[in-house]
Amino acid sequence: MGRVLWTDGSFAIARLELDDGQRWVIKGDLAGLGQGERIAVTGHFVDDPKWGRQFRVRGARPVLPTTAEGIARYLAASGVKGVGPRLAERIAERFGAETLEVIATAPERLAEVRGLGARRSAALSEALGPRLARDQALLVLHGLALSPWQVRRVVECWGEDATRIVRATPYRLAEVPGLGFATADKVARQSGVAVDAPERIDAGIQHALEQLSRQGHTAPLSAWVDTQAAATLRCDEVQVTERRDALCRTGALVALPDAHADRVAGARLDREERRLSAALLRLAASRGAALE
Numbered sequence: 001m002g003r004v005l006w007t008d009g010s011f012a013i014a015r016l017e018l019d020d021g022q023r024w025v026i027k028g029d030l031a032g033l034g035q036g037e038r039i040a041v042t043g044h045f046v047d048d049p050k051w052g053r054q055f056r057v058r059g060a061r062p063v064l065p066t067t068a069e070g071i072a073r074y075l076a077a078s079g080v081k082g083v084g085p086r087l088a089e090r091i092a093e094r095f096g097a098e099t100l101e102v103i104a105t106a107p108e109r110l111a112e113v114r115g116l117g118a119r120r121s122a123a124l125s126e127a128l129g130p131r132l133a134r135d136q137a138l139l140v141l142h143g144l145a146l147s148p149w150q151v152r153r154v155v156e157c158w159g160e161d162a163t164r165i166v167r168a169t170p171y172r173l174a175e176v177p178g179l180g181f182a183t184a185d186k187v188a189r190q191s192g193v194a195v196d197a198p199e200r201i202d203a204g205i206q207h208a209l210e211q212l213s214r215q216g217h218t219a220p221l222s223a224w225v226d227t228q229a230a231a232t233l234r235c236d237e238v239q240v241t242e243r244r245d246a247l248c249r250t251g252a253l254v255a256l257p258d259a260h261a262d263r264v265a266g267a268r269l270d271r272e273e274r275r276l277s278a279a280l281l282r283l284a285a286s287r288g289a290a291l292e
Contacts, residue, residue: 004030010149016041016055028057029148038063038070061142062135064100068092071099080127082120090114104132133160141166145186153178167191171203181207181232196235201243204233205253209266218273219256219265 004014005025012030016039017023026041043058065071068089075088083091094113095102102109107125110116116124134155140163141151154162157176165172170191173184181203193200208229212220226244230237244264247253254270256263265273 010152013054024055025051025053026055026057028060029152030057030060038065038074059142059148061138064132064135064139066097068096068099071097075099075124075128080120080124083124087113087115087120091116100128100132103128104136130160137162145190146183150176150179150183169199171199174203174207195233196239198243198246201229201233201235201239202247202252204229204235205240205244205247206266207232209253209264209269213266213269218269219263222255222262222264225264 004012006013007030010029011027013025013027014030015023016026026043028041028043030039039060040063041055041057041060043056046054046056048054065074069092072085072088072092075083075091076085091110091113092099095109103125107121107129110121110124111118113121137155137160138151141154142148144166146154153176154166154173158165166187170188170193171181171184173179173187174181184203185200188200188203189195205225208225209220211228212224217224222241222244226237226240229240229244233240244253248255248264252267254265254267256265256270
């Protein structure tokens with residue numbers, strides 16, 4: 001990305017210099033991308049009545065260099081004092097295509113480069129480590145069924161752990177503000193999670209409980225939960241009941257037998273309600289202090 005011309009933090013207008021020397025004016029959600037970074041963009045051209053032809057960005061992601069020449073340019077533009085083009089070239093020559101991985105995971109090896117020194121090695125690792133972790137997370141997340149602003153939310157929420165969390169437990173995406181179960185399910189299904197996978201049904205049950213709690217049902221009837229979850233997941237209600245019982249056995253949910261029908265609650269909400277009821281009972285039993 002050549003130069004950012006204007007931004008309000010997320011939406012930006014920038015000048016993009018292509019590899020063949022062309023220059024485009026691009027506009028769209030470019031949050032998290034910095035001056036001078038190599039990026040890949042998708043979108044379409046629009047003719048602005050005031051500013052002329054521009055490229056409207058639908059998606060943008062960083063592109064990490066893979067050649068020694070590209071890596072040297074990337075390092076020289078890092079902003080680390082004393083790491084100019086010549087020293088950047090020596091670093092890239094020493095480690096080749098593995099240079100960025102060395103900086104991110106084994107920065108002590110930078111001492112192998114003549115003329116770099118411990119102080120500049122540490123400065124380079126400190127400057128580029130977080131940026132490389134972020135770029136690698138962005139590369140993975142942009143390959144999923146997430147929009148640019150959703151990717152930004154995930155990275156803001158989990159930082160460099162975002163890739164690990166999403167790969168291991170994609171349904172945790174529902175925890176990220178603004179995403180929800182539908183987005184998490186879309187990513188999980190894209191990642192190969194089966195329609196009847198236990199983790200999918202478990203996430204659907206938790207989603208049903210959350211939706212019912214927003215309606216005021218902190219311990220809804222188990223049958224309500226099963227019906228709503230099955231409708232959301234489009235699966236057999238028997239499967240949902242089996243998984244709900246399993247979650248109760250593990251303590252993820254709490255079964256609350258009722259005189260008329262069984263109820264169920266999320267473990268966290270159940271603890272909060274018990275804590276609140278205990279506090280109210282203590283308050284009711286206290287005599288209080290006399291007013292003077």
